């Protein structure tokens with residue numbers, strides 16, 4: 001049985017006091033330590049605050065992005081080893097906002113995923129189609145292109161233990177719009193993604209966590225997480241509200257998939 005994970009992507013939100021309060025509220029909720037695995041993705045400027053509040057607990061944190069070089073004259077960029085230095089275990093790679101607003105191509109996403117693995121971070125790699133692509137019947141073709149671009153990192157996984165890589169299916173039309181994919185739509189995409197991974201690395205496909213992201217809320221989380229191929233959520237807006245995020249974590253816990 002695959003474990004379940006709930007991740008909060010704070011995007012470009014929050015100042016130190018907000019991060020302190022949100023992180024502390026999640027800890028105060030007394031969630032079961034490891035079911036689900038709960039991961040926070042604050043902006044870089046808040047990683048230190050989150051790490052100070054959460055260190056020594058089961059709560060994990062990560063960066064929202066990284067650059068593939070380890071150091072050098074790359075003004076404004078952050079490397080994997082810098083994230084490790086902040087105590088990060090995870091990093092988001094290829095979020096649709098990075099792809100759409102900052103021109104990240106499949107090749108860039110691959111390079112970043114490789115850099116993350118190289119520095120010992122677990123990349124949470126995001127894929128998903130736009131609304132237009134779905135309407136034109138291109139969802140599976142887009143997912144195939146995005147997953148096949150990741151072949152070099154997928155091929156290196158699949159050994160005996162839990163993979164050092166997580167995928168997130170985030171249909172762009174469902175992000176920040178309140179238009180959640182139905183559990184059936186999400187499950188169909190997740191099962192398809194898993195079958196694509198199985199074409200290359202069958203052992204990995206069974207163990208790989210595939211999170212769903214796109215308007216996950218307290219009132220729809222349980223139905224999404226109950227689906228066979230959905231292994232948790234990558235939560236945007238609702239992760240900024242402690243009560244809502246804690247309820248989403250509880251919904252994941254109630255699905256009952258332990259580590």
Ligand SMILES: O=C(CO)COP(=O)(O)O
Nearest residue numbers: 009175176214215236237
């Ligand atoms: O992009 C997302 C998480 O990475 C989803 O955002 P929303 O939950 O706000 O739709």
